[in-house]
Amino acid sequence: MPFDFEELGLGILLIKPKVFPDNRGYFKEIFKGSEFKKAGIPIPLQANVSYSKRGVIRGLHYQLPPKEQGKIITVLEGKIIDVAIDVRKSSPNLGKYVYAELSKENHFMLWIPPGFAHGFQALEDSIVLYFITHNEYSPQHERCINYSFIKEWNKDEAILSDKDAKCPPLDKAEVFE
Structure with a gap:
């Protein structure tokens, strides 16, 4: 099996691909439909790439039904702290979150199902690849929530878009019913 899947909590999976290094560099699979299907991860419909300078915070974003999205996140260059927050109103875990460090070096990926807001802070200049499931953008x-409660992010060096700076706190945001 080319992947190990580790439950981080709240239904979020840390995906650890097998990496095959040699004197030329390395080879790894970053998606395999049959393996991801066994882990309960749908086939992606869209792929996005972002470049973020050190300190940039992107998020916390999600889409409401009927256009909800799942995301598979991986880092092609750099290092990020990636976060998934439960935004399902009926969930006993509403507002709880998990996080993981994703980097070029560790090759880790994160599966974030619908019903979670997603965001990250770049710990160094980073290129992030997003595979989107369920629905296109x-x-x-699209909705967002304010990032200020994420303890693992350095707010002193935060760089935000105007849109992300205006996101409401979770208790004032429109969430999944």
């Missing part, structure tokens, strides 16, 4: 269904 829908601007009218």
Whole structure:
């Protein structure tokens, strides 16, 4: 099996691909439909790449039904602290979150199912690849929550978009019903 799947809590999976290094560099699979299907991860419909300078915080974003999304996140260059927050109103875990360090060196990936807000802070200049499941991007269904409660992020060096700086706190945000 080319992947190990580790439950981080809240239904979030840390995906550890097998890496095959040799004198030329390395080879790894970053997606294999049959393996991801066994782990309960749907086939992606869209792929996105972002470049973030050190300190950048992107998020915390999610889409509401009927255009909800799942995300598979991996880092191609650099290092990030990636976060998934439960935004399901009916969940006993509403507002709880898990995080993982993803980097070029550790090759880890994160599966974030629908019903969770997602975001990350770049610990160094980083290129992040997102595989999107369930639905393509829908601007009218996109929502966000304020990042200030994430203890693992360095707010002193935070760089935000104007949009992300205006996200409401979780208790004022529109969440999954």
